[in-house]
Amino acid sequence: MQRYSGFGLVKHALSHHENWQRQWRNPAPKKQYDVIIVGGGGHGLATAYYLAKEHGVKNIAVLEKGWLGGGNTARNTTIVRSNYLWDEAAALYEHAMKLWEGLSQDINYNVMFSQRGVLNLGHTLQDMRDIQRRVNANRLNGIDGEVLDAKGVQEIVPILDCSKRARYPVLGASWQPRAGVARHDAVAWGYARAADALGVDLLQNTEVTGFKIRDGRVFGVHTNRGDIEAKTVGCVTAGNSGVLAKMAGFRLPLESHPLQALVSEPLKPILDTVVMSNHVHGYISQSDKGDLVIGAGIDGYNGYGQRGSYPTVEHTLQAIVEMFPIFSRVRMNRQWGGIVDTCPDACPILSKTPVKGLFFNCGWGTGGFKATPGSGHVFAASLAKGEMHPLAAPFSIDRFHTGALVDEHGAAGVAH
Amino acid sequence: MFQIYCPYCEELREEEEFHPKGEAHIARPLDPEACSDEEWGDYLFFRDNPRGVHHELWVHAVGCRKFFNITRHTVSYEILETYRMGEQPTITAESVSGDLAGRESAATARQEGVRA
């Protein structure tokens, strides 16, 4: 792998950029791999990378039906944080956070991880109770965070309307300084390049059309480019998990919903942190390019159309202008939608399945992007060992039968 | 944004008057005590979640307050029919597999379009 550096850039510039190498190969599929990862998004590519790097698995393929990083990796609002309420979720997200903190250097690709801090606003007394509960839990779990009152919030975000005039005045917030945003596409590309350099075959335009299963054990997949064999198959296909599960003959406890986002036109720097409000329902940050990146709520119906309903966007902008009245004359440039696989407890599924050798990593709902490195890391370990990694174990499908849900929206209501 | 034919109001109404309530035809087991934990979990949480023709329960919340069913394509979002509680759909994934298969694959193909 050609190493990237400022010095290298200068060298390439002097040769008119004619000597840059491909960031990844475009190989033909082999007949057989040790492990197949279905899904070439951030999570799938991270899984492949860590499998190759940390578990010495050399013969890996990532099967992507479209283009790498073209699903939710390309469509989210790029927020990274780990201040989850329950021990199990907090441990998983904090694991991811620690990996984020060295990720650019690890994969030699600047993912522009910007630890500019995330505020989760509270507007009601119950919001504040929930915030205190969560921050107290975070602290005892070793996750940074503090509870701010309205004055403290105002100091961090002077342009936020913290007055009592607001319909739902800001009473305070939780503040996680290590949280922030990252450049979403770069995460997929960086992992892809790093995985490719370790020999992983990244097979784009390769769609899985079925599983080869015998005696309850998987031994390969059917694809539009022919059959490919492997004794271990990991599915990391947000937005398609239910479809793949059906191919393998079982159902999942999840539904796929549209989740919308939008951006403003680029503006000069005006907002230096991420601000999220669950109560009035909007969250916002400013990208390095200057766009205000705004996340909307989930539409209540199932939808694979990568678009949702317009009122959802309207409600979100109402919330944004309620919080930031100065943005009223700013203009919305573009909106889009992703497909989020949501579980009843707003927590993911990292699990074995009724089919031996077939593993699923799905159901991240609105929390997928921020977990990318952690998800890939523990899923890789699980695939390598055939047993779920301890951080992944609480997220088994079984919990929907035993009742051991990890209810992240029940109390925290901040599963974004 | 959808425009939904309410089978009770007998006219097309705006989506904002309705609430989606998940997959249709999830019947509560008649004898819950006879269910295993697995069966009960399946009833509570496990869903078909199809990419394609889907039967779902909606309520005309700001309107006649009646629950009813919609058969809708989850990629094109086309509403194929709406029908009252207690009725069965006349259009299903199987019944339209020929007719819709083309439409669905076209719809699936759309996913890979370039986004401006």
Place this chain on the structure above:
Amino acid sequence: MSNVNIYDSRADAAIPAESPLAFSYHRSGAPAAGAASRVVLRERPFLGHLILRGGAIVLDEAVRDELGMNLPGRPQGLVLDASGERSIQWLSPDEWLLIVPGGEEFALEGRLRERLGDASFAIVNVSGGQTLLELEGDAVPELLMKSVIYDAHPQHFPVGKGVTTVFAKTTTILRRPDESRWELVIRRSFADYCYRWLLDAGEEYAIGVVAA
């Protein structure tokens, strides 16, 4: 249906009653209607509002006998009696809204109950929980376009129609009792919000209010 509690919750006329908009008049005032007013809003408070539940066939005869009106059997139907003071509106296949002059509702409920006997039905008095606003003026259709998501174009919304729909961020029952008049039935706790909305949205039409 027997074995229910029916109760006249209306007090003697001597007891002061407050309309759901009392606080709103106090706080937001009531701009006077003038020659330039293209919308005039008038509250008709303290009417008798009854919710009637049951099968259409069962209820139709009773309603006709007691009120001299046909029960509107078709969706979105609204029927008024000759005086225009009493109305009955389809809300759902088994639910109607009866509005009568204030004070008539208890006796009417009693007569209907008696006539319906053991049939399957229900009547609920909701008079204290809602109020009726009348809108008149040439800009009413446009004001409605700003406020409700339902198509209130006269071509689509003829006289004799009524719907439950979204009004701004709450709900309303919108009715068209005659050519010149529109009615909104709104819930008490949302009344102030609706009032403020109408004044704000109606400002460009110089909306005037005839306070109750």
Place this chain on the structure above:
Amino acid sequence: MSQPNRLVRGGRIDRTRTLSFTFNGQAYQGHAGDTLASALLANGVDIVNRSFKYSRPRGIVAAGAEEPNAVVQLGASEAGQVPNVRATQQALFDGLSARSTNGWPNVQRDLMGLVGKLGGQFMPPGFYYKTFMAPASLWMTYEKYIRKSAGLGRSPAEADPDIYDHLHRHCDVLVIGAGPAGLTAALAAARSGARVILCDEQEELGGSLLDSRELLDDESASEWLATVVAELSGRHNVTLLPRTTANGYHDHNFVTLHERRTEHLAETAPLANGHRQVRSRLHRVRAGRVILATGTHERPLVYAGNDVPGNLLAGAVSTYIRRYGVVPGQKLVLSTSNDHAYRAALDWQEAGREVVAIVDAREAPDGELVDQARSRGIRVVTGSAVIEAKGEKRVTAARIARVDLDRFAVAGAVEELHCDTIASSGGYSPVIHLASHTGARPTWNDEILGFEPSLVKGVSATGGARGTYALPQVLADGAETGSQAAVACGYTAASVELPRVDAIREGQACALYQVPHEKPTLRAPKQFVDLQNDVTAAGIELATREGFESIEHVKRYTAMGFGTDQGKLGNINGMAIAARCLGRTIPEVGTTVFRPNYTPVTFGAIVGRHCGELFDPERYTALHQWHVEHGAEFEDVGQWKRPWYYPQRVAGKLETMHEAVARECRAVREAVGILDASTLGKIDIQGPDAREFLGRIYTNKWEKLAVGKCRYGLMCKDDGMVTDDGVTSCLADNHFVMTTTTGGAAAILEWLELWHQTEWPELDVTFTSVTDHWATMTITGPESRKLLAELTDIDLDRDSFKFMDWREGKVAGVPARVFRISFTGELTFEINVQAHYAMHVWKALFEHGEKYGLTPYGTETMHVLRAEKGFIIVGQDTDGSVTPEDLGMQWCVGYDKPFSWIGKRALTRSDTARENRKQLVGLKPKDKAVVLEEGAQIVLDPKHPVPVPMVGHVTSSYYSPTLDSGFALAVVKGGHQKLGETVYLPMADGQVHEAEIVSPIFVDPKGERQHV
């Protein structure tokens, strides 16, 4: 002041109205009818901005929505600032003030330009992914500088003084675009009687007719246009919306139209007839049929130096001359791949300026316009193209050469033509944005060299939007499409007589996107594809070399198409370049799908009236005015405003919440307090099966509840988790009234309907909300009976009106239902009256209550009092993961009810039946002065290293004036078995509180006080 480029006559501007404006602080003049862009060009302003990445000087390129460069900051006042206004779409008004968004110290002499010039080579696409990684700690610093140099305009720093609104429109036929096709479409539909909306983004209707050369019925196009517009505006069934952009096409023919109502008048909306008017309005249209008559966008050619000011689209040149009477230069070179663009040269010459040459990439162009040009003596160079524009701040020359399009190479000697303007045209792209907003994938058509829309149900395209370009056909196509749409909506087709138009014969265009240069693309001077994002042909080539083969990867890696113009000019050229680099055809590389919005929309317009005090309804009880007048602080509970506490002025000082609550609590425990409980949800339940239904929906038993009695009930979801609670009373054998939590009222009514309608329709029962009908006043405390007795005819004797009974009677002369239930543990009467009379009763209670010390209390005191009794608040002491058993409320669970009620089965699942679940307990702080923090986590070993195992948390915590101590409710793992044990609560400030696990009932554990 002179406008050097303004023609003496011609155009649709009003020369009698001169308007003054400033740009970058310099004063200029223009005329009514100008856009800011046409006025700037009239004044000879070449540089309007600096580019985003390389800080290169940029001028106006286009005349409409596709303009990438002339993006300015508008506004003289702070509150009137509007970032990123496209000068080509901003009507000029007197006093307009605009600035460039980039350039330091100014756009003319920009220092960053030097950086761009010297450093441009070091900023290939994706350079930031490859750099700024070491040391890791410095990234936040690098980022600060990157952010500073990015962005276009700036946000206002003050709140918006303007207002906005929405109109919910419905129509049969929505026609988008009022050019020739849209006009005849609207006319045909309107004459059939259909309800028609015709909108157009420009200041006036007409589209291409506004600068057309063609004669219609032997008259200028504007005559015909005026006639048609007059007919349309005279029809009742037609709504005409100029200055209105269709921005988003959504499912089932829902279209958002953004109407700019005052942006052409002033930067903030002026008053109209003394009333505020909205600055802009969003029309939310539901249409039976949608007709896209959105026309085309011209594609510029991609050649070296094509971004230097003075490079314009050929069509824009015509528009500025014919519509605005502005010639944007002196000497023109036209580079084209088609006949249509020849109009620019003809117009230029007719304006009295010099056409240096027309450079046509085709070997043998032969259309009528080509002949005209030649016959007028214009030099036409064939088989050639402009390969490079020279100049820095303005074009000084065009380098032209023969080009071999098959081999993508310059095939002959280069000639340098002196000129100050280069117009280019690489063909036309149908404007298909709206058609693809719901995911439909456009298809490439080799004949028109463009993407055609694929249309979903209910949508049609007409005219240029579907690749029909010749005016006679466009007019006919529009009329036919309009007629069909009306017929589809149930109307009868009406006839539309079309004007006679002499068709201009045009020859076949050739496919030309990037023009070859003598040097290979990576070494040639920059050839811009996306001007706003500084994306070059070399950048695209580099991306493909680096393995970005999907067009989506190319776009994301180079940022092509991600600007505020959304790639209207550049996307197809970029695709063509990627295709060439990859050795594929355009359709093989992919397609182009757009997202809303077509052009950016003000947040304010999308928000409409739903902001400020109308952001969300405030729900009030019938007693709200009293609360306001008595100084209540309010708590938001759902949408309700509930009195939180009533601070009194004591010795000239307003009480703190702590003081007020202590006083209110004492009043209840020692005398009598009153609470406005009207917000509790109330559901009237009637029917012979009402009792059966209650038994299925509640956890406890209902079959024996007698008339006149009340009972507390707990509701679960079918996963066994508590979801609501409240008291339900038996009014008659077939008649109950249920109360729900304040926040849960609507959801619980829907929940009851859900079960009734979907699972148990055979049960004869109905549910009706009576929340608003009844006002509820709770008087509670030892003196409450005495107080009530003064006002009621109800027998309040403790033996005839027992705890958990209800009675009917008059209170203060008003018919009332009085419930003897208690949420405080004290003797309590909940008085329910029809809400119209609530104020009367409430005031009467105060008239009589003063002597008993009647004290109004709010939700905070209510919380303290109920917590002292161990009564839960669903949503505070529960969180969706708590069962009735976890709450220790087995007394409220009917294990042996015959029907397996909602939630029962789930209780025996292995995890739900597990011991050591988190269970509700009381916590007594060891230090009674301590009020534990709500949300504090509970641990057994505070010295345990991080992560510290947590066993539960505090759900409710208050100071109790009765106990003179802090106390709390909490959930603790296995708590029911741990009474008496000590737990620890480590806090953020390092303190560790100690507390003892106790029963959650702190006051009157035997419940005697409520029975008195």
